[in-house]
Amino acid sequence: MTEWIEVLKVLVDGPRLPVHGIVRTRNAEALGRTETVGFIGAPPMWVGTGGDDVRVWRDGRRVRVEKPDGSPLHLCDGTTAWHFDGAGAPPEYAPAGRVYYSGPGSELLISRSAQDWLHGDDFTQPTGPVTDGEFLGRECWSVELAPPSHKPAPIQIVVDRESGAVLHQGNEEFDVSVEFISIEVGGDVDDALFTWSADAVSMDERRAADSRAARAEYEEAQAARLSRLESDLGARSFTVQVPVDFVIADVDELGEDGSFAARVRSDAAPHVDGYLRRRAHQPGRWHVDSTGRPVHHWTAAGFDWALWFYGFAIAPEVLDQVQQHLHPGQTATDSFIETR
Structure with missing residues (x-):
């Protein structure tokens, strides 16, 4: 056998x-x-x-x-x-x-x-x-x-x-x-x-060409549909305000003079991460390292403040609400945005 x-x-x-x-x-x-x-x-x-x-x-x-x-x-x-x-x-x-x-x-x-x-x-x-x-x-x-x-x-x-x-x-x-x-x-x-x-034709080249043609056809169809909607609904781009609940957490620095550095985040959607710093007021502009993100600076209540977010642009009305929470009744002065 x-x-x-x-x-x-x-x-x-x-x-x-x-x-x-x-x-x-x-x-x-x-x-x-x-x-x-x-x-x-x-x-x-x-x-x-x-x-x-x-x-x-x-x-x-x-x-x-x-x-x-x-x-x-x-x-x-x-x-x-x-x-x-x-x-x-x-x-x-x-x-x-x-x-x-x-x-x-x-x-x-x-x-x-x-x-x-x-x-x-x-x-x-x-x-x-x-x-x-x-x-x-x-x-x-x-x-x-x-x-x-x-x-x-x-x-x-x-x-x-x-x-x-x-x-x-x-x-x-x-x-x-x-x-x-x-x-x-x-x-x-x-x-x-x-x-x-x-x-003969390379299989990869043919599939890439087919993919490009399919993509072009899709984009052409989308452009036509969007144009129809735009004529019916008006501008396709618009801005809405979404409430965000901020939480101050993960305090990295806390000084006896009231200075601190802490992470700011939202625990519920939309999820946002940022950083808030404060120091006793000093003359001149305060420059902080935000790894290239725009930093909002202002002075109020005897302190200099710095706030920035990761991937999130701070609208003026949002910044105003944050400031009213941090120092109620105190007007922010010397405001500027650091972009370096």
Whole structure:
């Protein structure tokens, strides 16, 4: 009886020989599957077998997928990948490492890495023994692979013993399969099958251009809508007064002469943070370090005062209310705003 480890070795190394044939997807619409994949940075190039017959060449990491009429759908020479939209437009290209083979039959197009087989849980462990048999007249192994916890049913694969290529991948519970219906193994392969020398567009450049066009369309539509509202409602920009409850907290300095330095904040929305300082009155202007924020200065009740907020402009009426609270009945004099 063949052990799973023997099959796993050829799966990781395969296909060790060139493989060429026609791949057919059966009843793909019955699966109704969705796939969620996260990525960091540049988006991947998505590749699948689709629902129609396709002709496939595989030679190591090189892949060619084309329609029966010979028009290409996907090429990969191991370094660069090209993907075609089927409508005759120039293909998109991206580094081969950006290709993500997805959907039923992905194992027929690409060999999974050893890390994926050894450390993943997405159909990586057999549910039972490996069985020997034939497929398309070739000696093969058949094995069922257990699903991860978030997927409902196992899959079944058939592996060519000589080349290590997956010739069939199916899901019996959903009555879905993707498989070679004709196969040739070995022989010489033309390198030109896996590359593209005609016009092509960078996938990133095309997506960036599409994004710019979508953004321009959105902004044009927004401008038209805003213009209509402006003609109906008047100016789109207006100012309202929102009450803010200030709390004096976190006293950093407190002098015997009445001087202090304390943080000012609002505990309820809108949240505002600032700083309030006071010193015994001295002649001349008082300069304080506010890390570049405008500081409101004034003199009242025998003290010099300094107040500033982080990211919050103090309207004159707000400043007046603060001053009336800090020194009721005392008029502020020598007011100025320090902006250095």
